[in-house]
Amino acid sequence: MVFADFFKKKSSGNVAKDRLKLVLVSDRANCSPEIMEQIKNDIINVISKYVEIDVEGLDIKITQTESEGNNGSVPALYANIPIRDLRNPKE
Amino acid sequence: MGEVIVITSGKGGVGKTTTTANVGTGLAKLNKKVVLIDTDIGLRNLDVVLGLENRIVYNLVDVVEGNCRIKQALIKDKRYPNLYLLPSAQTRDKTSVSPEQMKKLANDLRDEFDYILMDCPAGIEQGFKNAIAGADSALVVTTPEVSAVRDADRIIGLLEANEMKKTHLIVNRLRTDMVKRGDMMSAADVVEILAVELIGIVPDDENIVVSTNQGEPLVGNETLAGQAYMNICRRVIGEDVPYLDLNNKGGLMSKLSNLFKKN
Numbered sequence: 001m002v003f004a005d006f007f008k009k010k011s012s013g014n015v016a017k018d019r020l021k022l023v024l025v026s027d028r029a030n031c032s033p034e035i036m037e038q039i040k041n042d043i044i045n046v047i048s049k050y051v052e053i054d055v056e057g058l059d060i061k062i063t064q065t066e067s068e069g070n071n072g073s074v075p076a077l078y079a080n081i082p083i084r085d086l087r088n089p090k091e
Numbered sequence: 092m093g094e095v096i097v098i099t100s101g102k103g104g105v106g107k108t109t110t111t112a113n114v115g116t117g118l119a120k121l122n123k124k125v126v127l128i129d130t131d132i133g134l135r136n137l138d139v140v141l142g143l144e145n146r147i148v149y150n151l152v153d154v155v156e157g158n159c160r161i162k163q164a165l166i167k168d169k170r171y172p173n174l175y176l177l178p179s180a181q182t183r184d185k186t187s188v189s190p191e192q193m194k195k196l197a198n199d200l201r202d203e204f205d206y207i208l209m210d211c212p213a214g215i216e217q218g219f220k221n222a223i224a225g226a227d228s229a230l231v232v233t234t235p236e237v238s239a240v241r242d243a244d245r246i247i248g249l250l251e252a253n254e255m256k257k258t259h260l261i262v263n264r265l266r267t268d269m270v271k272r273g274d275m276m277s278a279a280d281v282v283e284i285l286a287v288e289l290i291g292i293v294p295d296d297e298n299i300v301v302s303t304n305q306g307e308p309l310v311g312n313e314t315l316a317g318q319a320y321m322n323i324c325r326r327v328i329g330e331d332v333p334y335l336d337l338n339n340k341g342g343l344m345s346k347l348s349n350l351f352k353k354n
Contacts (some may be wrong), residue, residue, distance in 0.1 A: 011272075011274060012273070012275075013270065013276050016235075016236075016276050019237060020241060020284055021284060023237075023241060024241065024244050027245065028244070028248065
């Protein structure tokens with residue numbers, strides 16, 4: 001097996017296949033801008049019930065993350081939500 | 092009722108037009124009545140690949156705009172009595188035609204022809220939308236390269252989103268010598284990545300260049316590419332055809348390397 005793996009690593013065909021598999025995960029996960037906008041608005045609505053957030057500074061996107069399972073990287077929703085005021089929650 | 096098939100790929104230069112010309116000619120050789128429609132408005136090429144460039148009078152846009160009847164624009168290929176070409180317009184752009192108009196055109200041709208093949212332009216914009224609008228099924232052409240396979244994946248996604256009933260894959264320009272030494276993805280690798288049904292593997296063959304130079308499709312002749320294209324045609328009409336042995340030069344060494352690849 002070590003011998004076979006040695007050959008596997010060297011072949012550019014397998015490199016191509018592995019790279020393609022990775023790039024297609026993110027290609028396929030690409031949400032339409034409309035859906036991303038809806039997700040963003042819903043997140044703002046939910047979080048705003050509890051704390052005051054900086055709507056202008058809010059950033060959400062789909063990225064890659066390593067999964068704990070054996071299938072390597074998976075798409076993940078990343079959200080950076082700056083909080084304006086944590087101590088004075090809205091009523 | 093004829094079947095409308097779109098030949099598409101996303102990436103340019105992978106062999107859409109060559110495939111359209113050869114599959115169309117092959118189906119005509121199998122006694123099917125075929126019309127090939129070049130939907131690449133502004134970048135007309137199917138006519139030269141077929142060797143019919145000197146016979147164009149009217150084009151696709153003329154038909155859609157009602158400047159002539161469909162029959163007047165169709166060019167009959169004198170070498171194959173069942174083969175017709177509807178050429179594209181060279182001096183217009185993709186917005187000259189709408190998806191609805193293409194759909195109507197395809198439907199108008201169904202009564203007369205067994206197969207209506209749409210040669211799709213590269214890209215995913217208006218030209219692509221026009222070409223797939225009236226199609227029942229799609230042949231996605233790709234080469235075993237990362238850029239072509241990535242674009243094919245995008246196209247397959249868009250075809251699904253547009254509710255294309257059937258999508259088949261053609262792996263074009265495969266070099267068995269490179270696959271054998273591990274420097275090119277195999278057709279099986281490409282099929283695994285794209286998860287779509289394979290309908291043909293066409294080897295990289297110098298004869299394609301010669302045939303395009305001469306304006307004479309090579310489908311059905313003794314060359315490897317000619318045989319591969321004819322096999323695709325027979326699969327399109329529903330025959331069960333085994334895949335060509337492209338490894339006919341393979342001896343003990345290729346069997347050994349195949350053993351290693353399976354590990």
